[in-house]
Amino acid sequence: MTCGETFEAYALRAIGIGERLLPQTDFTLCQQFVLIGSGMVWNLYFAVLALSFGFFLAAAVAVARTSHNPLIRKPAEWFVFLFRGSPLFIQFFFAYYLFVLLPREGIDINLGFVEITADTRWLTRAWAGALIVLVLNTAAYSAEIFYGALNSVPKGDVEAADAYGISGWTRFRRIVWPTALRLAWPAYTNEAIFLFHATTLVFFSGFPTRGQQGDALYYANYFADKTFNPFVPYPILAGYFILGTLAIIWGFGRINRHLNRHLPQAVRQPIRFRPNYIR
Amino acid sequence: MNRLLTATAALAVLAGSALAQDTIRMGTEGAYPPYNFINDAGEIDGFERELGDEMCARAGLTCEWVTNDWDSIIPNLVSGNYDTIIAGMSITDERDEVIDFTQAYMPPDPSTYVGLAGTEIDPTTAVIAAQTGTIQAAHIAAIGGALMEFPTPDDTIAAVRNGEADAVLADSDYLAPIVEASGGELDYVAPDVMLGGGIGMGVRESDTELKATFDAVITEMKEDGTLNPMIVKWFGEDAQVWE
Amino acid sequence: MFEFCTDPTALPDWQWMACYLTTGKHMAFYNAFGTVLLLLAITAPAALALGLAGATAARGRLWPVRAIGRVYISIVRGVPDIAFFLFFVIALDQGFEWLRHQALCPDWDQPIRQGSDFLVCPEAKLPLTTAPEAVHQAYGFFLAVISYAIVFGAFTANVLYGAMNTVPRAQMETAEAYGMTPRQAFWRVMFPQMWVYALPGLSNVWMILIKATPLLFLLGVSDIVYWARELGGAKVAQFSDYPHPDWRAWYFLFLLVFYLAFTAVSERIFARLTRRLSRGQATVAGEALRKGAA
Numbered sequence: 166m167t168c169g170e171t172f173e174a175y176a177l178r179a180i181g182i183g184e185r186l187l188p189q190t191d192f193t194l195c196q197q198f199v200l201i202g203s204g205m206v207w208n209l210y211f212a213v214l215a216l217s218f219g220f221f222l223a224a225a226v227a228v229a230r231t232s233h234n235p236l237i238r239k240p241a242e243w244f245v246f247l248f249r250g251s252p253l254f255i256q257f258f259f260a261y262y263l264f265v266l267l268p269r270e271g272i273d274i275n276l277g278f279v280e281i282t283a284d285t286r287w288l289t290r291a292w293a294g295a296l297i298v299l300v301l302n303t304a305a306y307s308a309e310i311f312y313g314a315l316n317s318v319p320k321g322d323v324e325a326a327d328a329y330g331i332s333g334w335t336r337f338r339r340i341v342w343p344t345a346l347r348l349a350w351p352a353y354t355n356e357a358i359f360l361f362h363a364t365t366l367v368f369f370s371g372f373p374t375r376g377q378q379g380d381a382l383y384y385a386n387y388f389a390d391k392t393f394n395p396f397v398p399y400p401i402l403a404g405y406f407i408l409g410t411l412a413i414i415w416g417f418g419r420i421n422r423h424l425n426r427h428l429p430q431a432v433r434q435p436i437r438f439r440p441n442y443i444r
Numbered sequence: 445m446n447r448l449l450t451a452t453a454a455l456a457v458l459a460g461s462a463l464a465q466d467t468i469r470m471g472t473e474g475a476y477p478p479y480n481f482i483n484d485a486g487e488i489d490g491f492e493r494e495l496g497d498e499m500c501a502r503a504g505l506t507c508e509w510v511t512n513d514w515d516s517i518i519p520n521l522v523s524g525n526y527d528t529i530i531a532g533m534s535i536t537d538e539r540d541e542v543i544d545f546t547q548a549y550m551p552p553d554p555s556t557y558v559g560l561a562g563t564e565i566d567p568t569t570a571v572i573a574a575q576t577g578t579i580q581a582a583h584i585a586a587i588g589g590a591l592m593e594f595p596t597p598d599d600t601i602a603a604v605r606n607g608e609a610d611a612v613l614a615d616s617d618y619l620a621p622i623v624e625a626s627g628g629e630l631d632y633v634a635p636d637v638m639l640g641g642g643i644g645m646g647v648r649e650s651d652t653e654l655k656a657t658f659d660a661v662i663t664e665m666k667e668d669g670t671l672n673p674m675i676v677k678w679f680g681e682d683a684q685v686w687e
Numbered sequence: 688m689f690e691f692c693t694d695p696t697a698l699p700d701w702q703w704m705a706c707y708l709t710t711g712k713h714m715a716f717y718n719a720f721g722t723v724l725l726l727l728a729i730t731a732p733a734a735l736a737l738g739l740a741g742a743t744a745a746r747g748r749l750w751p752v753r754a755i756g757r758v759y760i761s762i763v764r765g766v767p768d769i770a771f772f773l774f775f776v777i778a779l780d781q782g783f784e785w786l787r788h789q790a791l792c793p794d795w796d797q798p799i800r801q802g803s804d805f806l807v808c809p810e811a812k813l814p815l816t817t818a819p820e821a822v823h824q825a826y827g828f829f830l831a832v833i834s835y836a837i838v839f840g841a842f843t844a845n846v847l848y849g850a851m852n853t854v855p856r857a858q859m860e861t862a863e864a865y866g867m868t869p870r871q872a873f874w875r876v877m878f879p880q881m882w883v884y885a886l887p888g889l890s891n892v893w894m895i896l897i898k899a900t901p902l903l904f905l906l907g908v909s910d911i912v913y914w915a916r917e918l919g920g921a922k923v924a925q926f927s928d929y930p931h932p933d934w935r936a937w938y939f940l941f942l943l944v945f946y947l948a949f950t951a952v953s954e955r956i957f958a959r960l961t962r963r964l965s966r967g968q969a970t971v972a973g974e975a976l977r978k979g980a981a
Contacts, residue, residue, distance in 0.1 A: 250950030313887030351849025407765030485711035
């Protein structure tokens with residue numbers, strides 16, 4: 166099998182397209198690159214969707230935490246505490262544990278005029294169940310970051326807004342939130358990377374894989390298990406993740422520059438190296 | 445530092461042999477009863493513990509037991525973190541390319557399908573649960589069945605109980621006690637399949653001397669009739685024994 | 688543990704439970720909490736030190752220093768900790784042994800790599816094969832600390848790097864105007880102030896570090912999650928005096944409580960620190976403190 170054929174056979178194996186049987190003998194570097202790369206589809210899927218949904222949920226929770234009304238503040242605090250305070254694998258365990266308990270034939274919801282059946286079976290599938298857990302998890306961590314940032318907004322900014330007669334929602338939207346986001350951004354970048362990495366846990370200690378359709382770590386593990394040589398598949402996996410992480414850093418860096426564009430940039434002085442020994 | 449000790453026990457053998465000072469580190473998984481498991485006291489126990497201790501005593505070696513994660517059990521052997529693998533490991537051609545095996549101390553063990561009692565399944569169409577990376581998982585993939593892979597063996601049993609999977613495929617030695625303890629809830633639902641070879645002890649390819657030592661001891665134990673009673677003790681009267 | 692534990696099958700429930708929860712295996716489980724706390728206690732300052740070094744390097748004035756700092760931060764941050772632990776630790780161990788081999792056995796004539804085997808001379812083995820098991824455990828623990836410190840040092844470096852850049856620029860300008868050298872300005876103005884900006888990020892890194900400890904088992908150190916899994920799995924009467932069905936949910940519930948409690952304590956400490964560090968800062972929180980005092 167040439168590398169081109171391998172690519173055709175396995176490039177989309179992780180989502181069930183292509184050759185059904187995984188390579189069994191004579192493992193080539195090309196197979197490892199292609200299959201582990203194919204598994205990255207799942208890591209990207211989980212990371213992108215969890216971050217997108219999680220961002221808005223986190224923003225809402227962070228604002229709720231600053232509320233003076235305990236009925237709004239307390240639930241937000243408990244949510245953050247629960248999901249930030251427990252390891253992801255325990256969250257996966259209990260989520261899966263609960264999802265399989267749901268009735269297989271679906272839940273009948275009686276709306277009075279019409280009865281609908283909510284299908285719950287897909288919740289035990291990783292694409293839905295694990296995604297829900299990841300969204301809640303990242304929302305809790307991000308909410309904490311945003312909450313910290315909301316408290317670090319320079320008081321001068323808020324006073325200036327008041328002086329201009331900007332208040333309420335407008336003040337939040339135009340002044341407080343952009344500044345908070347700017348302050349939170351480096352930490353939020355970290356969180357995005359952590360979440361991206363945490364997607365490797367979905368099949369490693371969370372949900373079952375079906376039909377050998379797994380994420381990048383699943384395939385890396387497969388090769389390490391077959392070749393008994395961890396020094397090839399795991400560095401390949403690491404390479405893919407470094408690329409992904411660099412993409413996140415680059416993308417988030419662009420946004421960061423955008424958020425900071427109005428600030429005076431640090432003026433880099435040309436390095437003047439003046440050794441002291443010539444007196 | 446003693447508090448950090450996990451599940452290890454040293455067995456000092458005061459033999460007069462020249463090999464007496466040699467310490468052999470025995471690597472096992474500690475999660476695969478009856479082969480090897482952690483007992484109530486937190487020590488490594490099981491068929492292989494008893495067998496290994498007996499073999500070390502006969503060879504005049506000091507043996508020390510260590511547990512290692514199954515996934516990295518071979519890489520850590522070739523890297524020299526311990527000297528043998530005695531962990532219910534089937535002798536396969538793939539493994540034999542990387543490490544060496546002593547002769548088998550356990551005859552080949554069939555794999556069985558276990559599901560809810562009263563059902564019958566067709567392995568090529570039913571949803572079969574197996575542990576990730578096992579020969580059973582590879583078998584289901586090869587026959588084109590609907591394979592569900594779980595990280596731990598406990599998860600595979602749970603999947604059968606809660607109906608996520610129709611059956612679990614695993615070694616009969618592992619499943620038999622579970623079926624027995626289930627009180628009629630679980631039963632065998634399809635004919636057995638023969639997958640692995642016999643079970644032997646893994647050593648580094650460069651460790652020819654150690655391999656020869658253990659090979660000789662296993663032959664001795666097969667011949668003087670001490671191995672078979674040990675197998676029956678741990679695996680029951682129905683277990684396969686040596687002729 | 689208790690005298691009545693000799694025959695657990697004949698015991699009433701509460702005694703059975705008392706015996707069950709004090710088996711040697713459970714003791715190992717309880718000890719594992721100590722192991723995890725010890726690991727955290729050593730790793731946290733190590734990661735903080737590495738992070739500080741990384742962040743200052745990344746802001747360095749000489750380009751090679753800057754390059755080293757930035758490469759460290761972006762490469763190590765890029766690798767998921769699981770993948771890192773699955774190959775890096777064996778490589779690290781082999782690296783140490785190779786160095787010792789070069790130093791201790793100059794006359795060794797056999798190749799170190801024979802097929803897939805990695806063979807150094809017996810004197811170079813780390814730890815020595817003859818060393819007691821406790822030394823092996825300690826060495827494994829040591830490798831774990833190094834690995835965790837390297838991984839989490841990179842994340843700490845990134846947080847501190849961001850915090851240093853967030854300290855209001857005017858303050859650094861003022862410091863310069865007062866005639867401080869860059870070094871003085873760093874230590875007297877930036878260093879004391881950056882922590883309040885770094886704290887939310889640092890607390891997140893800490894929370895993630897706490898939750899990364901289940902990976903310890905990949906390094907051969909048995910941690911609480913390993914034991915919880917091991918104890919919770921279904922046991923049959925043949926191999927245990929205390930047969931029970933799959934109880935993992937209960938053990939994980941216990942771990943959940945432990946982690947939540949640990950988080951709660953950590954949060955209180957971080958809240959105190961934030962309060963302490965916000966004092967006199969020109970931020971909303973600092974302003975609130977000032978108003979509260981007035």
